[in-house]
Amino acid sequence: MSLTKDQQLEYISHLVGECKKCDLYKTATNSVPGHGNSNAKIVFIGEAPGAQEDQQGLPFVGNSGKLLDKLLSTISVPRTDVFICNILKHRPPENRDPLPNEIKVCTPYLKAQLKIIKPKIIITLGKFAMNYFFPGESISKIRGQVRKIIWQELPLTIIPVYHPSAGLRNGAMLKSLQEDFLSIGKFIKDN
Numbered sequence: 001m002s003l004t005k006d007q008q009l010e011y012i013s014h015l016v017g018e019c020k021k022c023d024l025y026k027t028a029t030n031s032v033p034g035h036g037n038s039n040a041k042i043v044f045i046g047e048a049p050g051a052q053e054d055q056q057g058l059p060f061v062g063n064s065g066k067l068l069d070k071l072l073s074t075i076s077v078p079r080t081d082v083f084i085c086n087i088l089k090h091r092p093p094e095n096r097d098p099l100p101n102e103i104k105v106c107t108p109y110l111k112a113q114l115k116i117i118k119p120k121i122i123i124t125l126g127k128f129a130m131n132y133f134f135p136g137e138s139i140s141k142i143r144g145q146v147r148k149i150i151w152q153e154l155p156l157t158i159i160p161v162y163h164p165s166a167g168l169r170n171g172a173m174l175k176s177l178q179e180d181f182l183s184i185g186k187f188i189k190d191n
């Protein structure tokens with residue numbers, strides 16, 4: 001008997017909850033494997049859980065999440081239609097940047113999630129998620145670009161945008177995010 005997509009994702013979440021491959025589980029309250037629709041056409045990938053996410057075990061529920069919700073509403077995409085997750089599944093202390101080894105040991109979970117969901121479109125939020133697909137590239141240069149790639153035998157359209165937390169700190173970046181979401185909305189309508 002084969003498992004449903006929801007059951008497969010639940011199994012990944014269980015593995016994440018037990019994970020001790022790096023030290024982040026020691027300081028985290030909860031793991032934040034990701035949340036959303038297992039049949040999503042669109043997956044959003046952020047950087048790592050923050051304080052609110054760590055408390056609730058859910059991605060993008062703090063201030064960045066509120067901005068993400070607003071941006072989603074401007075393109076009439078309900079959060080229940082998408083899947084949202086992060087590069088790291090446990091919160092780094094003081095929200096510091098993910099370390100290379102943390103990314104290395106944690107991203108197999110992301111890879112497994114994407115292979116289960118098989119989305120058509122991935123929106124990367126910030127540089128760490130962008131660099132997972134495009135190592136060495138610069139977010140300020142490629143944000144807003146629509147890039148079609150074959151990744152792990154999956155045909156994907158990747159659209160990198162700034163991280164919502166950058167939009168909360170900087171008006172110019174917020175404007176870029178709003179513009180990029182309008183392009184995302186148009187791309188979704190046309191595809």
Ligand code: URA
Binds near residue numbers: 046048059086
């Ligand atoms: N920032 C992220 O990158 N991910 C979250 O889940 C919340 C804030």
